[in-house]
Amino acid sequence: MENNNRQVRESLKGINIYLVGMMGAGKTSVGKLLAQQLGYGFVDTDNVIEKAAGKSINDIFASEGEDSFRQMESKVLQEMSAFTRLAIATGGGIILRLENWGYLQYGLVVWLDAPVELLVARLQNDTTRPLLKNADLATELENRFHQRQPLYAQADLQISISQEQTPEQIAKQIIEAIPTVLRKRPQSNNGH
Numbered sequence: 001m002e003n004n005n006r007q008v009r010e011s012l013k014g015i016n017i018y019l020v021g022m023m024g025a026g027k028t029s030v031g032k033l034l035a036q037q038l039g040y041g042f043v044d045t046d047n048v049i050e051k052a053a054g055k056s057i058n059d060i061f062a063s064e065g066e067d068s069f070r071q072m073e074s075k076v077l078q079e080m081s082a083f084t085r086l087a088i089a090t091g092g093g094i095i096l097r098l099e100n101w102g103y104l105q106y107g108l109v110v111w112l113d114a115p116v117e118l119l120v121a122r123l124q125n126d127t128t129r130p131l132l133k134n135a136d137l138a139t140e141l142e143n144r145f146h147q148r149q150p151l152y153a154q155a156d157l158q159i160s161i162s163q164e165q166t167p168e169q170i171a172k173q174i175i176e177a178i179p180t181v182l183r184k185r186p187q188s189n190n191g192h
């Protein structure tokens, strides 16, 4: 492991890193690389839910509804919070429930803040995100972004994403910013 990454890993003292942000911001893509570079485990809450339910997120929304999905999401988050040294790519709506912040607050929360135009470009042909099915894509993303922005803004670290950055560069940017963020936080650990 690169020397700087090792130092950052040690300074984290095991706390989990939660990536939050809109659909398509890159939480899954960046989270995998971040985990690799820090020698952390990687978990994607959407993926855990799909495996546990034995069906796709689309099918869960269609057969059980969004509320049921949100309950599963909170349960997965609670389970993950019992572990240490995880980089966790969350679902885009994880910030919506107050109870979820009860878990997120023990980790380091990183907001991947991508402009709506970039999300539209990435998700234009996507069929796997049920909340984007009905309306005009740009309007739907714009509305959700406005509703959620104050919640994402509660993250410990905001990373502004531009079109030119690769997931590798974004992971590196997060690692470089972690020491500053840790200095600003009260001493924390996962022992809640």
Ligand SMILES: Nc1ncnc2c1ncn2[C@@H]1O[C@H](COP(=O)(O)OP(=O)(O)OP(=O)(O)O)[C@@H](O)[C@H]1O
Pocket: 021, 022, 023, 024, 025, 026, 027, 028, 029, 030, 046, 089, 090, 091, 092, 122, 129, 165, 166, 167, 170
């Ligand atoms: N930095 C990047 N550069 C280019 N393409 C990217 C980048 N990050 C992600 N992508 C692409 O954008 C799409 C969405 O990325 P990803 O699935 O990682 O987003 P997400 O934040 O996990 O979304 P969701 O909340 O729906 O799970 C994917 O096709 C991915 O390959």
Ligand SMILES: O=C(O)C1=C[C@@H](O)[C@@H](O)[C@H](O)C1
Pocket: 022, 023, 046, 057, 090, 091, 092, 093, 094, 128, 129, 130, 131
């Ligand atoms: O932003 C959202 O509300 C969602 C994002 C995805 O990660 C999935 O969790 C699901 O499609 C809902």
Ligand SMILES: [Mg+2]
Pocket: 027, 028, 029, 044, 046, 089, 090, 091
């Ligand atoms: Mg994802």
